Amino acid sequence: MNILVCVKQVPDTTEIKIDPVKNTLIREGVPAIVNPFDGYALEAAARIKDKNPDTRIVVLSMGPEQAKAALKECLAIAADKAYLVSGREFGGSDTLATSYILSETIKKVEEMEGIKFDAIFCGKQAIDGDTAQVGPEIAEHLDYPQVTYGLEAEVDGDTVKVKKEVEEGVEIIAVKTPCLVTFTKPAWDPRYPTIKRKMAANRADIPTIAPADIINIDLARCGLNGSPTKVKKTFVPQKKTGGVKIKEGTNEESAKKLFGMLSDASII
Numbered sequence: 001m002n003i004l005v006c007v008k009q010v011p012d013t014t015e016i017k018i019d020p021v022k023n024t025l026i027r028e029g030v031p032a033i034v035n036p037f038d039g040y041a042l043e044a045a046a047r048i049k050d051k052n053p054d055t056r057i058v059v060l061s062m063g064p065e066q067a068k069a070a071l072k073e074c075l076a077i078a079a080d081k082a083y084l085v086s087g088r089e090f091g092g093s094d095t096l097a098t099s100y101i102l103s104e105t106i107k108k109v110e111e112m113e114g115i116k117f118d119a120i121f122c123g124k125q126a127i128d129g130d131t132a133q134v135g136p137e138i139a140e141h142l143d144y145p146q147v148t149y150g151l152e153a154e155v156d157g158d159t160v161k162v163k164k165e166v167e168e169g170v171e172i173i174a175v176k177t178p179c180l181v182t183f184t185k186p187a188w189d190p191r192y193p194t195i196k197r198k199m200a201a202n203r204a205d206i207p208t209i210a211p212a213d214i215i216n217i218d219l220a221r222c223g224l225n226g227s228p229t230k231v232k233k234t235f236v237p238q239k240k241t242g243g244v245k246i247k248e249g250t251n252e253e254s255a256k257k258l259f260g261m262l263s264d265a266s267i268i
Contacts, residue, residue: 001055001155003045004109004117005079006102006138007038009063009070010128034070037123039077041183043190044153045121046078052155056080058117060109062090062102068206075201076193082204083109087211092224095129099137100226104217105209106142112207118177119160124149124184132182139180146180147173153181 012033034042042059049055058081059074061067071082085105093101110116120142122135132148139146151163151170164171165184175181193201211219220226244261248254262268 001048001052001119002113002115002117003048003055003057004106004120005038005042005045005057005059005074006120006122006135007042007059007061007070007074008035008123008126008128009033009061009067010035010126032066032070034073035123035126035128037125037127037183037185039123039190040186041121041123041181042074042078043188044150044181044183044186045119046191048153048155049078056115058083058109058113060085060102060105062086062093062098062105065208071206072201072204073193075204076198077191081113082206083112083209084206085209085214089211089219089223092227093222094227094229095131095133096137096229097222097227099134100141100221101217102134103138103141104214106138107216108209108214116178118155118158118179119153120144120178120180121153122180122182124182135180135182142178142180144178144180145175146182147175148182150181150183151186 009032011030042057045055045057049057057079059071059079060083061071062085064086065084067086068084071084075082083105085101090097090101106117106120120138122138124135125132126134136146136148147162147164149165151165153160153162155161156174158177159174160177160179160181161172161174162181164173211217211222246254246258246261248257259268
């Protein structure tokens, strides 16, 4: 079983700041982590490997050179190999361009590894964008069947059985390989890396795949110029203050106090 896990390095903060001119996140001085949902995808792959030791897990990320830190974290946890796809031509890509670049890079990684991936695992969305579009779009580019909002996955021959989160509870969906699955937060937490794997990951050489390495890629479909969607405006919503709890002796007294407060505030 060969599994590719797509991961993204994202800012680790709830205090997001926006560049008012570029309409992009200000990342300077903000620590970066592996996108949590991608961590669940990696853990799902690791659990398959626990039951099938011959499983090979490869992680792939698109981003600047510093994204290799996130890839090394994945190597320390469970991955066997990591690749970074990076280039100025890819800067400013929207979800459609990003998914196209990743789908073409996946073919290149298969060529470099000399294997065919049976499954591609992704997080359901990145916490810095929350679009939930890249994983499904990769599946469309590759013409793979897909299952979204996965909680767990297990392999049965050439079939991947996925526990999928739905509003009513959980569905079990079986899909033939090759396939793509996106993962949401399950009931368990991802494993921690061991000291031995951390040391090996720090020494690991992570190849960078440049645009020139992907022979069949159409650069007109990449980057800002290849992105059909544009960010018109980005803003941080104002934080709401806590409410006031009114609890008088009786409901009538509480209603009178509420009326008085609303009148004083010129609301009514």
